[in-house]
Amino acid sequence: MADERKGSARDRAYAVLFGGTSRAARIFDTVLFAAILLSVLTVIVESSQSADSPWTARLRIVEIAFTLIFSIEYIIRLWCHPRALRFAFSTFGLIDFLSIVPTYLALLFPGLQTFAALRVLRLLRIFRVFRLSRFARAGKVIGNALAESRYRIAAFLVGAVLIAVVVGSLMYMIEGPESGFAHIPAGIYWGIATLTTVGHSELNPLTPAGQVLESFVMILGYGMLAIPVSVITSEIVAEQRARVKILEGEESEQLEYKSSAFYDYNKTQIPETHLFEGSVLKPVAGFLNARGGSLIIGMSDDGEVLGIQEDLELKNWSVDKYVRTLTSRIESSMGSAAAALTTISLKKVEGRHVCVLDVEAAASPTFVKKSKSMKEGALYVRMNNSTRVLEGNEIVKYTARRWA
Secondary structure, three states: OOOOOOOOHHHHHHHHHOOOOOHHHHHHHHHHHHHHHHHHHHHHHHHOOOOOOHHHHHHHHHHHHHHHHHHHHHHHHHHHOOOHHHHHOOHHHHHHHHHHHHHHHHHHOHHHHHHHHHHHHHHHHHHHHHHHOOOHHHHHHHHHHHHHOHHHHHHHHHHHHHHHHHHHHHHHHHHOHHHOOOOHHHHHHHHHHHHOOOOOOOOOOOOHHHHHHHHHHHHHHHHHHHHHHHHHHHHHHHHHHHHHHHOOOOOEOOEEEEOOOOOOOOOOOOOHHHHHHHHHHHHHHHHHOOOOEEEEEOEOOOOOEOOOHHHHHHHOOOHHHHHHHHHHHHHHHHOHHHHHOEEEEEEEEOOEEEEEEEEOOOOOOOOOOOOOOOOOOOEEEEEOOEEEEEOOHHHHHHHHHHOO
């Protein structure tokens, strides 16, 4: 997270534990990464020791120590998170919880010692700190591609199962029990094994017709393997294109990034109206009075994709209402002409929605009519990579040069 929380102890803890970019956050993630690997290694080595081995007791003490450390970390995460219940039932929250429970169950109920092996779930926690790796963005791209293509992949799997049922039934009819195909389920199992190019050493057709069918299914299987690969690849390419289009350059006269329109990442207690005016109205007015440009909401200044989810949750809005609200506020503050020159759309980048406002240059000066934080009668103009406010003679000179 680009804008780390500052202020209270809870805010500082949140910044360190939940994706901060500070030196303390990086050190914590590195230490956590090492602790996870060592704890899982302890579980693996412990499982290879006999009950009367002197190392068993020692490894168990080490494991209990790791569990206590992870328990304290989990409690602190609940304490500092602004939505503790939401975190507890999130994917990582559940993984954190499930990674410490088996040890306590094994201690309280010795008969459940087998469940202690579930402690290897801690390996999943590596994905929390995996963002430090150079492969973090690649991992996100693949995960998002799988999520976006899930329905097409599901349709492919259903089709594959249907084909396996059909060819399995045909093979049962052709070969019969004499070749080991004692029933249709055996034929279906053979069909699945052959389609996935795994093969089955005990079920082999003996008749010429069965061998022809098996050859056809083998060739079909190789072709089917390419389908999910191409589906996922197309999603990866589409996301990369969307990212390049949005992140094609740094902030400039015609491009500006804003982390949010309503949510205060910095916890500076700025009134929501002032935050919106500074994040949306000011740059839009600047683009209107200059050469136009694009405002992207949900991106930090350094290009990190934050998305507009915090805005949506803060206001309890749908994405459609979010777009409608931006349009209506631009219209009420700067007039219908300004709203007509502003095209608002949502793009999905790295699995998160960002809001893109494409603003055309206005044919005449545009002033903000209603504002609580912006200067009345002033002209906001985009210059270089920031929006400046012009007053008095500066307005006269600029308008004469810009709209002469």
